[in-house]
Structures are given as C-alpha cells and as structure tokens.
Amino acid sequence: MQATVLVMLPSGVLIYGSGRNVTDIGFHRRDMRFREQQAYIRAVKCLQGLPAKDAALDRKYTRFDEFVIAHVTVADVIHGVGQFLPWHRQFGFLYETALRQECAYRGPFPFWDWTRDTNGTRKIGESPLFDAATGFGGDGVPGTYTVPTDNDNSTFSLFIAKGCVADGPFAWPKLTLHVGPGRRRMDHCLTRGIDEAHRTLFTREAVEGILGWETYDGFWNALDGRPYKKDWRLHDGGHLTVGGDMTSFYSSPNDPLFYLHHAGLDRVWWTWQHANPKKRLQEIGGRSSPNPPYGVVTLDYPLEFAGFAPTVPIRDAIDVGYEPYCYAYP
Numbered sequence: 001m002q003a004t005v006l007v008m009l010p011s012g013v014l015i016y017g018s019g020r021n022v023t024d025i026g027f028h029r030r031d032m033r034f035r036e037q038q039a040y041i042r043a044v045k046c047l048q049g050l051p052a053k054d055a056a057l058d059r060k061y062t063r064f065d066e067f068v069i070a071h072v073t074v075a076d077v078i079h080g081v082g083q084f085l086p087w088h089r090q091f092g093f094l095y096e097t098a099l100r101q102e103c104a105y106r107g108p109f110p111f112w113d114w115t116r117d118t119n120g121t122r123k124i125g126e127s128p129l130f131d132a133a134t135g136f137g138g139d140g141v142p143g144t145y146t147v148p149t150d151n152d153n154s155t156f157s158l159f160i161a162k163g164c165v166a167d168g169p170f171a172w173p174k175l176t177l178h179v180g181p182g183r184r185r186m187d188h189c190l191t192r193g194i195d196e197a198h199r200t201l202f203t204r205e206a207v208e209g210i211l212g213w214e215t216y217d218g219f220w221n222a223l224d225g226r227p228y229k230k231d232w233r234l235h236d237g238g239h240l241t242v243g244g245d246m247t248s249f250y251s252s253p254n255d256p257l258f259y260l261h262h263a264g265l266d267r268v269w270w271t272w273q274h275a276n277p278k279k280r281l282q283e284i285g286g287r288s289s290p291n292p293p294y295g296v297v298t299l300d301y302p303l304e305f306a307g308f309a310p311t312v313p314i315r316d317a318i319d320v321g322y323e324p325y326c327y328a329y330p
Contacts, residue, residue, distance in 0.1 A: 080228025082286020082297030111263035137168020162193030180251025193243030201237030
C-alpha cells in the first residue's frame, strides 16, 4: 500500500487516496462544480449507449442495463441481510469503475445527502437534484405510463409509477430502458413518482439515530428495511420518495439516482465505521439469508454477482481507505 495523502481543494472538498493514485472523494452532488455535474451526466449517458459486454444478451441491451440485470439476479439475497451494505458498496464501486474506464469520467463520484432536502421546508421534488437542466430530470408525468398487469408477483408490490420522466437528460423517448419493472425484460421509459410522505425516514435526526447504534447488527437493521422488516427505514426512504423505477425491489438501478442514494447509504456506513475505526473497520454481522436456513455473515462471506463481476470476500470491501477503493467522505 502506498503512503496515503489527504488533499484539501479550494472548494473545501477532501480527496483521499494512495500516494500513487490519488482518487476522488464522493461528495454531495449540489457541491459539485457545474462542469463536474455535466461530466458525470455525460458519463452515465455514455454507459447507457455502450453495448452490453455479455454476448448472450440481445444487441439492444447496454452496459447500463447489465448493472440492472446483475441487481435483479441477486436481489433476493442482498436485501434484509448482513451483507446488504458491503454488497452495495462493491456494486457502486463496479459502476464507478465502468464510468471511469469505459466512459472516461474523471470527476468525483457523487452521493445524495438527503438531509439537505428533507430538513428544510421546500418540497423534495424542488431539489436541484431533480432540475431538468443541471440535474437528473424531474417527476414522472401522470398518464404517460401504465404499470404492467400480468400478475408478475416478482415485481415489488409497491411499485409506484406516476409516469414517464419527460424532462432532463434521461427523459422519454431519449432514453429507453430494457430491464424491469421487477424481473421483466421489457422496453419502457424511466418512471418516477416523487412522494413527500416518507421524508422523515431520512432526515438529519433519522441519520443521527442510526449512527448511535453500537453494534453493526443494530446499525444495519436500523438502516435497512422492508420487505423483510415490519416498517420502512432509511434505505427505503430514498427509493419510496423518488418513486417509479426506484421502488422496484429488483430493477431500481434503472434510475441513475439509485447510485447516488446508495452512495449516501455507504457514506452513513463509512461515518459509523470511522466513529470507532479500530473496532468497526473489522466488524460485520447479521443473517446471510432473509429466509431459513440462516447463516451468519462474517468477513469471509463472499459477495457474489452472478457472473457479472468476480466474487470478493467482505473483508476486501470493509475498509475503503485501501486499494482498490481509496476514497473517503466529508
């Protein structure tokens, strides 16, 4: 491991990495420079335009679709379990790596700091995140999308699709998604249904309460939520608030905001870890399966991606201060 360095940019953004290869720190998208925001959007659109690497897929599928397919394939074993956080950390890292290596993205990887949208009086839908010109586009338009009614019980029952996103970089018909909703493979628009009802799930007070847990098992149980628990929690808050594709248990990565939301969750985990790094950078736990027979998640537990990417043990994803990650959060 190379010597680590810590750089402070004029903007106040910390960049942390190895002395050989200083990498970016993720930070709230609103704090990104305009050119960085636009560069990130261009990289996502690039990934949505690249052909899938899997030769077994139809030619219409893209590299972006492949990430959605990977999540669909393993969704049943990565939610409501102890490996939820490290699996999504590695998944986000794979996505970031694709943006950098395949689409020449050089900027910081953004996260969504929900508290800056939930602790004020402004509606979440008015956040710069949903701006059509500088953000990810706005809400779905009612009457532009009909939820499939083919009795596919593999679709999360709370799939909330107000309609197709009609403005911004991912608007219909500029963008066609090929995976979902749920486990389906069907062409459709990006859908959203922004809902204010769940904003209390990811306020500053909610985050602080989660960070107060002393054990990993208590921490991740407070952060993760349904369908394997009785109530909605922080993780659910972002999905339910954005609505549409984001509410699909399986195909939620269809919305590029998925990755910002999960980077925000990763930041909460990172913050919890670094409140007691000597102990918590080696701490994991929880059930390995949402249903019996249950196993116990350990540092040697394998994070699997169903052939999409190599399997890695949790111990390789537990501390992002080391390669290949080399990042931190403000």
